[in-house]
Amino acid sequence: NLRADLAKVLRLPPEAILVHHVEGAGCYGHNGADDVALDAALVKMTDMLRPWTIDSAAKMNYQADLIVNPFLAPPMKSFRFCDGAQVLHGRKYALVRGVFRRQRTIRAIEQPAPYRAMVCMGDDDVDQSLLRTEQLLDVPKVDKVSIVCRPHHVRYDELCDLADKHGKRVEIVTEVKELMTRLVRAHFCVTSGDTWSMELCCVGIPQLTLPTTPMQMAHCKKLDDVGVATMVGHSSKVTFEQLAEAVELPVLGARRRHLLRADTRGGQRPKPGPAVGPGGRDPGDRHLDHHL
Numbered sequence: 001n002l003r004a005d006l007a008k009v010l011r012l013p014p015e016a017i018l019v020h021h022v023e024g025a026g027c028y029g030h031n032g033a034d035d036v037a038l039d040a041a042l043v044k045m046t047d048m049l050r051p052w053t054i055d056s057a058a059k060m061n062y063q064a065d066l067i068v069n070p071f072l073a074p075p076m077k078s079f080r081f082c083d084g085a086q087v088l089h090g091r092k093y094a095l096v097r098g099v100f101r102r103q104r105t106i107r108a109i110e111q112p113a114p115y116r117a118m119v120c121m122g123d124d125d126v127d128q129s130l131l132r133t134e135q136l137l138d139v140p141k142v143d144k145v146s147i148v149c150r151p152h153h154v155r156y157d158e159l160c161d162l163a164d165k166h167g168k169r170v171e172i173v174t175e176v177k178e179l180m181t182r183l184v185r186a187h188f189c190v191t192s193g194d195t196w197s198m199e200l201c202c203v204g205i206p207q208l209t210l211p212t213t214p215m216q217m218a219h220c221k222k223l224d225d226v227g228v229a230t231m232v233g234h235s236s237k238v239t240f241e242q243l244a245e246a247v248e249l250p251v252l253g254a255r256r257r258h259l260l261r262a263d264t265r266g267g268q269r270p271k272p273g274p275a276v277g278p279g280g281r282d283p284g285d286r287h288l289d290h291h292l
Contacts (some may be wrong), residue, residue, distance in 0.1 A: 002019050002037060003017050003019045005038070006019070006037070006038060006041060009038060010041065010042075019037075052064050052065060052066035052067065052068065053068070054067075054068045054069070054070065055067050055068070055069055055079070056069055056070065056071050056215060057074070057215045058074045058078035058079045058080075064082075064085060065085055065086065066085065066088070067079060067081055067085060067086070067087045067088070068088045068089075068093060068095075069087070069088070069089045069090075069093070070093060070094050070095040070195060070198060071094075071198065071215070071219045071222075072090060072091060072219055072222035072223065072226075073215070073218035073219045073221070073222050074215070074218055076089055091198075091226075094198040094199070094201075094202065095195060095198070096198065096199050096202050097199060099176050099179060099180055099183075100183065100199045100200070100202050100203050101202065103180055103183040103184050104202055104203050104204065106184055107183065107184045107203055107204055107205075111184075111185055111186065111187050112185065113143070114143030115141055115142055115143045115144070115187050116142075116143065116144045116145075116146065116182075116185055116186050116187050117136050117142050117144070117145045117146070117187065117189065117190065117247075118146045118147075118148060118182060118186045118188075118189035118190070118200075118205070119132055119133050119136070119145060119146070119147045119148065119189070119190045120148040120189055120191050120196040120200065121149075121190070121191065121192045121196075121210075122191070122192050122194035122195070122196055123150065123194075124192070124194065124213075125149070125153070125192065126154055126155070127155065128210065128212070128235050129147055129149055129153070129155070129159060130155050130158055130159055130162065132190050132210070132243065133145050133147055133159075133162060133170060134162070135240045135244070136190070136243070136247070137166060137169060137170070138240065138244070139243075139244045139247050139248070141247055142247065143169070144168070144169055144170075145169065145170050145171075146171050146173050146182045146186065147159055147163070147170065147171070147172050147173065148173045148179060148182075148196075149172065149173075149174065150174060151174050156172075159172055160172060183200075183203050183205070187206070188205065188206045188207065188208065188247070189205050189206070189207050190207070190208050190209075190210065190243075191208075191209050191210075191229075192209065192210060192211055192212055192216055192235065193209050193210075193211040193215075193216035193217070193219045193220035193231075194216060197219065197220070197223060197229060201223070201228045201229065206229075206230075207223070207228070207229035207230065208229070208232050208243070208246050208247070209223065209224070209229050209230065209231045209232065210232055210233065210234070210235040211231070211234060211235060212234070212235045212236070217234065230246060232246050
């Protein structure tokens with residue numbers, strides 16, 4: 001059974017392999033040519049395999065045919081790549097999950113009360129989710145806080161205790177199906193400048209960013225420059241007064257209006273671009289320079 005043998009060698013399910021027998025194809029000097037069919041499949045797969053990497057810090061230093069940076073920083077000149085490699089860099093190549101794309105079209109222009117905040121500090125967060133939630137609860141304007149995190153967060157138990165303490169004012173969101181309804185109701189969110197920031201920009205939620213790492217800092221500055229987020233400062237230096245002032249000031253409303261204008265006019269809002277293969281190139285994107 002050629003199909004079963006190919007599936008075993010290539011480590012693919014049998015239904016993923018199509019064997020098409022052609023009369024008069026020849027047997028290459030022997031009875032049966034299963035080994036030739038296998039050789040042909042292996043050669044074809046070798047030609048199709050092209051090494052690629054996701055590098056958001058411009059620190060990778062090995063050969064790759066495709067380099068993807070889903071953030072707005074660091075700049076293109078910081079990357080080192082071999083001749084003929086392609087770099088997908090900038091807002092057109094943000095990695096955005098489907099749940100965010102779907103909610104983008106149904107998010108209302110004016111969110112209903114109560115005034116809701118989302119805290120999305122990412123997988124690298126240690127204490128910012130807990131600290132910033134406690135501070136937001138002391139801001140008179142904020143009625144409810146949704147903490148988005150994974151169950152393996154290092155302080156997950158403490159976050160749950162905080163939610164129990166404040167009742168309906170605080171909730172923990174860990175499931176995608178729970179996240180969908182929060183995305184369309186949130187008035188603003190607090191992020192660290194990781195992948196959450198780009199995804200929330202696509203939805204159109206105003207952001208206050210508190211970066212921690214140098215990569216996050218550079219990315220947040222870019223987001224602030226294009227007008228889709230407000231960088232409050234480094235997470236270790238932002239005080240309660242600074243955070244409360246950022247929430248109370250009308251800057252969030254201005255950011256929301258900017259996001260809506262950018263969406264309708266094709267402006268600066270980061271959005272997922274079309275899938276571009278290793279040989280593709282968008283000649284109209286001045287941010288890309290794929291070849292040395």
